[in-house]
Amino acid sequence: MAYKTIVEDNIDVLVCGAGLGGTGAAWEARYWGQDKKIVIAEKANIDRSGAVAQGLYAINCYMGTRFGENNPEDHVRYARIDLMGMVREDLLFDMARHVDSAVHQFEEWGLPLMRNPKTGAYQREGRWQIMIHGESYKPIVAEAAKKSADKVYNRVCVTHLLMDDAKKNRVAGAVGFNVRTGNYHVFKSKTVVVGAGGASNIFKPRSVGEGAGRVWYAPWSSGSAYGLLIEAGAKMTQMENRIVLARFKDGYGPVGAYFLHLKTYTQNCLGEEYESTWFPELQKMVGKEYLDPEASHRTHRPIPTCLRNHALINEVNAGRGPIHMVTMEAFQDPHLEEIGWHNFLGMTVGQAVLWAATDVNPKYENPELTTSEPYVMGSHATGCGAWCSGPEDVSPPEYFWGYNRMTSVEGLFGAGDAVGGTPHAFSSGSFTEGRLAAKAACQYIDDGKAEGIRVSQEQIDRRKAEIYKPMEHYKTYRNEITAGSVNPNYINPRQGLDRLQKLMDEYCGGVTVNYMTNEKLLHIGLKKLKIMEEDLEKIGAENVHELLRAWELKHRHRASESVMQHTLFRKETRWPGYYYRGDAMKLDDENWHVLTVSRRDPETGEYTMEKAPCYHLVGEGEDE
Amino acid sequence: MPTFVYMTRCDGCGHCVDICPSDIMHIDKTTRRAYNIEPNMCWECYSCVKACPHHAIDVRGYADFAPLGHSVRVIRDEEKGVIAWRIKFRNGEKDMNLLAPITTKPWGKHIPQLADAPAPDKKQRDSQLLFNEPKYIRMDEGGLHTLESNGLKMKEGVYY
Numbered sequence: 001m002a003y004k005t006i007v008e009d010n011i012d013v014l015v016c017g018a019g020l021g022g023t024g025a026a027w028e029a030r031y032w033g034q035d036k037k038i039v040i041a042e043k044a045n046i047d048r049s050g051a052v053a054q055g056l057y058a059i060n061c062y063m064g065t066r067f068g069e070n071n072p073e074d075h076v077r078y079a080r081i082d083l084m085g086m087v088r089e090d091l092l093f094d095m096a097r098h099v100d101s102a103v104h105q106f107e108e109w110g111l112p113l114m115r116n117p118k119t120g121a122y123q124r125e126g127r128w129q130i131m132i133h134g135e136s137y138k139p140i141v142a143e144a145a146k147k148s149a150d151k152v153y154n155r156v157c158v159t160h161l162l163m164d165d166a167k168k169n170r171v172a173g174a175v176g177f178n179v180r181t182g183n184y185h186v187f188k189s190k191t192v193v194v195g196a197g198g199a200s201n202i203f204k205p206r207s208v209g210e211g212a213g214r215v216w217y218a219p220w221s222s223g224s225a226y227g228l229l230i231e232a233g234a235k236m237t238q239m240e241n242r243i244v245l246a247r248f249k250d251g252y253g254p255v256g257a258y259f260l261h262l263k264t265y266t267q268n269c270l271g272e273e274y275e276s277t278w279f280p281e282l283q284k285m286v287g288k289e290y291l292d293p294e295a296s297h298r299t300h301r302p303i304p305t306c307l308r309n310h311a312l313i314n315e316v317n318a319g320r321g322p323i324h325m326v327t328m329e330a331f332q333d334p335h336l337e338e339i340g341w342h343n344f345l346g347m348t349v350g351q352a353v354l355w356a357a358t359d360v361n362p363k364y365e366n367p368e369l370t371t372s373e374p375y376v377m378g379s380h381a382t383g384c385g386a387w388c389s390g391p392e393d394v395s396p397p398e399y400f401w402g403y404n405r406m407t408s409v410e411g412l413f414g415a416g417d418a419v420g421g422t423p424h425a426f427s428s429g430s431f432t433e434g435r436l437a438a439k440a441a442c443q444y445i446d447d448g449k450a451e452g453i454r455v456s457q458e459q460i461d462r463r464k465a466e467i468y469k470p471m472e473h474y475k476t477y478r479n480e481i482t483a484g485s486v487n488p489n490y491i492n493p494r495q496g497l498d499r500l501q502k503l504m505d506e507y508c509g510g511v512t513v514n515y516m517t518n519e520k521l522l523h524i525g526l527k528k529l530k531i532m533e534e535d536l537e538k539i540g541a542e543n544v545h546e547l548l549r550a551w552e553l554k555h556r557h558r559a560s561e562s563v564m565q566h567t568l569f570r571k572e573t574r575w576p577g578y579y580y581r582g583d584a585m586k587l588d589d590e591n592w593h594v595l596t597v598s599r600r601d602p603e604t605g606e607y608t609m610e611k612a613p614c615y616h617l618v619g620e621g622e623d624e
Numbered sequence: 625m626p627t628f629v630y631m632t633r634c635d636g637c638g639h640c641v642d643i644c645p646s647d648i649m650h651i652d653k654t655t656r657r658a659y660n661i662e663p664n665m666c667w668e669c670y671s672c673v674k675a676c677p678h679h680a681i682d683v684r685g686y687a688d689f690a691p692l693g694h695s696v697r698v699i700r701d702e703e704k705g706v707i708a709w710r711i712k713f714r715n716g717e718k719d720m721n722l723l724a725p726i727t728t729k730p731w732g733k734h735i736p737q738l739a740d741a742p743a744p745d746k747k748q749r750d751s752q753l754l755f756n757e758p759k760y761i762r763m764d765e766g767g768l769h770t771l772e773s774n775g776l777k778m779k780e781g782v783y784y
Contacts, residue, residue, distance in 0.1 A: 030738035031755040044645040053645045054669035065769075066762040072769050073776055090778060094752075097769040101760035110729035135700070135707050136726040143732040148739075155647075179647055210626060211686035212664040213646075219665050220646050250689045289782070341722060345709050349683075349696060350668035352711055356694035357685040359715045391752055393770055396778050435754050443749065545661070548647060593782055619776035 003182045005464070008151070011189035012036035013441050015149075015434075016158045016174055017043070017224065019050020019138075020427045021379075021416025022195025023145035024102070024434025025441075029193075030148035032442035038149045041176060041187060043157040043548070044220065046142040050197060051218050051379075052427050056134040057346030058125050058256060059113075060426035062103050063096055067121040070128070072096035076617055078128065079424040082304050084290050084574050084587065086238060086595060087383055088421030089617050090390035090399050095425055099432045103130075106428075111140050126260035127300075128424075135346055141431065155179050158224070159551045160463050161192060161232040161412065166454040169233065171412040173455065175463045182544040184464050190450035191411045191441040195434055198377025198384065198417035199223030199559045201497065203242075204505035204512065205373045207250065214350060216245050216252040217375045220552075225385065225418035226376070227555025230562055233602045235387035235408040237420035237595050237612070239559075240566035242374040243382035244515060244578050246305075246312055248325065249368040253351025255325065257343045262330040266312070266369060268320040278311040285576055286587040305381050309371055309577030313514065323369045327362035337363060373511045374579065376563055378417045379430045382578075384563075385420030387597050387612070388413075391436075396615050403444050405437035408599070411450055413437040421595060470550040474540035490540030493549035496532070500553065503528045504560050508567060509579035518583040522568040529561050562607075566596050569609040626663035626686060627672055633680030634658055640672035640681060649681075674700040674707075702731065 013029045015022045018040045029038045042049055063070045075096040076089050107113050112133035114123035122130040146152060158176035165172075173189040200217035207214050230236060247255055258264040268274045276293060283291045286307070296303055312323055331337045340362060344352040354360075360367050378385035386407040390399045405413050415437045416430035425433060444450065477489035485492055491499075504510055507525030509517035517525075536554055541547040572588040573581045594611035601608070627649070629640075634657040640649040641658060648662040649672050658681070660666060673681045685694060693714040700707045709722045738755065751768075758768050771777055 027738070028755055031741060032744060032749065034739050034741075034743055044647065045643055048643050048669070048671040049645050053671055054667070065766075066764065071774060073774055085782070093769075093771075093776075098754055098757070098761070100762070101754060101757050104760045104763060105756065107728075109735050110727040110731070112725045112728050133724045133726065135724060139731075140727065144735045147732070147735055147737055207686065207688055209686075209688045210663050211688035213626065213666040214668070214686055218645070218669075219667050338722065341711070341720065342724060345722060346724070349670050350685075352709075353668060353683060353685050353694065353696045354690055356696055356711050356713050356718075357690035357692075359713050359717065361713070361718055393752055394778070396780070439754060446749075545647060545650070589782060613780045614782075615778040615780050616782070617771075617776045618779050619771075619774065 003184055005184045005186065007186045007188065008039060009188045010037055011039045011173065011187055012191065012445055013038045013438060014174060014187050014189035014192045015040045016192060016194050016228065017196030018046045018145055019195060019197060019416060020052055020141065020430040021418065021434040022193065023141040024431035025193040025195055025415055025438040026145040027148045028435035029438035029442060032439045033445070036442060036445070039187060039189070040145060040149050040152045041156045041158050041174065041185070042152070042154055043179060045154045046145060046152060047139050050138065051221060052138045053218065054349065055346050056132065056137050056427055057343045058129045058131055059103060059428045060129045060256070061099055061424060061429040062122065062128065062130045063100050064121065065100055073617055075128070075424070078302065080616070081301055082381060083241070083383060083423050084286070084304055084306065085593060085614065086241065086574060087423060088390065088399065088595070089615060090395040091388065091419065091422045093394055093617065094391045094404070094436065095422060095429045095432050098436065099428050102432045102435065103428050106140065109140050109144065111137060125257055129256060129260065131261070133346065137427065153185065156185050157548050157551060158228065159467050161228055162188065162455050162459065163232065164453045165456045165459060166452050170410040170453065171232065172453045175460070175467070177467055177547065179544055179548045184467065186460055188455055190445050190453065191413065193413045193415055193434065193437045193441060194225055194228055194418045195415045196224035196228060196418060197221035198225060198375065198379070199556055200375055202376060202500060202504050202556045202560045203373040203510040204501035206370070206511055214250070214252065216247060216372050217377060221377070222552035222555050223376065223559035224552070224555045225414070226559035226562060229386045229407060229414070229418060230558050230600050231602060232409050232412060233599065234412060235597050235599045236562055237385065237387040237597050238383045239376070239562045239598065240570050240596060241382050241384055241575065242376045242563060242578060243380060244309055244374050245372040246309055246369055247372055248351055249370040251348065251351030251354040252372060253344050253348045257339065258325060258327065262336050262340060264325050264327050264330050266323050266325055268315050269322060270320060274315040274320065275308060275311040278314050282307060282310055282576065285573065285585060287589065290587065306575040306577035312369070313371055313577060317514065324366040325369050326366050328364065328366055331363035374509065374515070376559055378420055378422065379425045381423050383421045383423040385418050386414045388419050398613055399615070403440040405433060405440055406444070411444060413441050470539045470541035471547055473538060474542055477540065487540065490538050491535055492540055493546055493553050496536065496539055496553045499532060500557055500560060508564055515579045516582050517567060517579060518581060519568065522564055526564050529557065529564060532557065562598060562600070565598055565607045565609065570596050626666040626668070627660045627681050627683050629658045630680050630682065631655070631657065633678045635678060637677065639675045639677060643671050643675045645669060645671060670698060673698055700726065
């Protein structure tokens with residue numbers, strides 16, 4: 001092929017994927033590495049890339065210590081109960097103690113944060129959320145990243161990390177291709193911060209046909225955070241911890257502002273409160289430590305999100321659906337009505353389009369809610385991602401190996417969806433994690449840890465051949481058939497995605513099986529994924545755009561395999577409402593109050609699973 | 625919801641191609657105008673709609689659940705720092721205009737150039753602090769929270 005090879009050499013900090021995590025990394029790296037070479041590689045355009053591309057109407061992680069609102073440990077306890085105990089509290093504490101400084105800078109850069117006219121503090125939506133006019137959140141943080149970076153490579157899809165040929169288990173850069181020109185890009189770098197996204201579209205969505213793009217997490221979140229890290233041999237954690245969202249039906253518009261600020265609430269088709277009716281039975285499954293409505297009422301400790309999902313799912317299965325969001329009261333107030341609409345326009349325009357198309361006026365009609373298909377990610381209310389080191393002054397020995405947010409591969413760092421065990425980071429927390437990773441990456445270089453990296457021409461050539469193989473394969477076999485998409489030698493990326501979604505749905509607890517799986521199903525699923533991997537070697541790409549989709553699919557496939565392995569390993573139902581292990585329907589603290597950690601051997605493809613201890617913060621302010 | 629492009633308004637400038645996060649706005653080789661090549665990978669994020677200088681791009685709700693006849697239009701004005709929306713219902717009963725700020729400052733002017741900031745000293749490098757910290761955490765003289773300062777420790781097992 002006539003594609004050029006473009007080599008960018010002598011990079012110090014390479015940022016792969018510049019959403020909120022990646023922009024935070026690029027920006028901060030310049031301060032600690034004023035003479036260092038900082039480069040961004042992003043498959044879209046950093047002005048509108050990542051999960052925050054369309055904007056946000058709230059910042060969901062802000063302590064407000066300057067207003068005396070919350071301390072970092074309060075946030076840790078909140079995220080811990082929401083995730084049924086399974087979090088990395090060192091990483092959460094660290095993120096929470098820094099996150100306010102990121103938010104205060106956003107305000108200085110021009111991000112419109114709403115203020116409470118009475119107190120002068122930021123306008124709270126709930127205890128943790130502050131309200132913003134965030135349509136331009138992403139362009140604003142992109143400006144910051146551009147100020148710091150030496151070079152920004154937009155439209156370069158990173159497919160693989162480069163590994164050091166001189167020293168085992170050390171990163172040496174990344175490779176990818178330009179999705180417009182088709183050129184091959186080689187980035188040789190001392191450190192890499194992976195800021196790539198989590199995974200939408202690996203479980204079959206509820207929508208069909210054209211609507212398949214209407215997913216809760218962005219369709220361009222292709223699980224590349226996991227595809228890149230797993231392929232490099234990095235250890236992963238909590239990959240079983242997929243998330244299911246209770247959202248407005250079809251449009252998946254956000255409900256946070258509705259519940260917290262507009263004080264709307266849910267009811268079944270008979271107009272009854274249903275949630276609490278499921279709690280006694282549910283308490284027997286998960287134990288009083290995790291579900292204690294009385295204690296929650298007394299202390300404002302939240303009911304875990306998954307358990308509220310469980311009630312919704314079961315109420316619908318009992319024949320009392322649909323579940324409605326009661327908006328008719330709040331929307332009588334014109335001010336709240338306007339907020340309700342602004343909330344969608346700021347971050348999920350499609351929900352406004354849907355209500356306009358179906359004449360749903362929430363002032364006179366209570367809209368329907370539903371539970372989504374599962375998503376695999378690590379920055380919203382779930383914690384999939386890489387097993388990373390924490391900060392020296394907080395982390396116990398099992399959680400610390402030298403550099404904050406460094407994965408188990410030397411010189412390879414993560415931020416946002418890439419870091420495991422840190423749910424409830426959201427946009428501001430992901431940006432903060434990027435900053436922490438960037439500082440640590442600069443320290444790693446300054447400590448001389450990146451000396452003597454060697455990348456062989458063989459590795460560069462091998463990756464190149466691998467990247468373009470789908471196009472070669474297509475060219476070879478296309479003319480064996482007259483026309484059309486049916487070919488005995490290849491499948492196209494869309495066909496592959498359909499297969500992945502169907503098997504993840506049916507064997508790994510998707511929406512059509514009511515989020516149910518078990519050991520037998522998972523074994524079959526893994527077998528099918530293995531065979532699918534053979535077909536992925538024969539995927540055909542007609543053009544460079546399809547090549548992008550082919551590599552997104554490969555990343556999604558690898559992420560799915562990891563999810564399947566982790567789900568198989570954890571023999572309990574830790575998060576009813578996210579998924580169920582039908583053969584182990586109870587939460588089992590005796591055996592499974594641990595974090596799951598996996599490593600896939602890049603040579604053999606074999607997975608090693610282990611349990612890592614779960615450390616908790618104990619001390620003042622304990623609310624139970 | 626999936627975007628589409630009006631033939632008479634598009635001049636093929638490619639702003640939408642440049643901005644689309646999903647890489648689905650492409651220029652048609654015959655008409656030399658933009659179009660959505662993959663509607664089922666469209667997130668209705670409106671990035672292209674906002675970027676189009678000719679307002680040539682619009683959105684028609686997903687065919688699998690949205691009936692025809694609605695409209696959600698937008699004008700994003702970077703100079704004025706505002707975004708204006710108009711939502712029209714299918715049955716014509718609701719027609720809303722909504723305005724929101726998108727920034728409070730001139731673009732990029734208030735973001736510091738960190739290459740020119742005073743270089744951090746060794747003490748700062750060895751500390752847990754980030755740029756502008758601890759000042760920016762609480763906007764006062766308070767320090768960074770640590771386990772010690774907050775009377776906490778990390779302990780293995782279940783303690784809550």
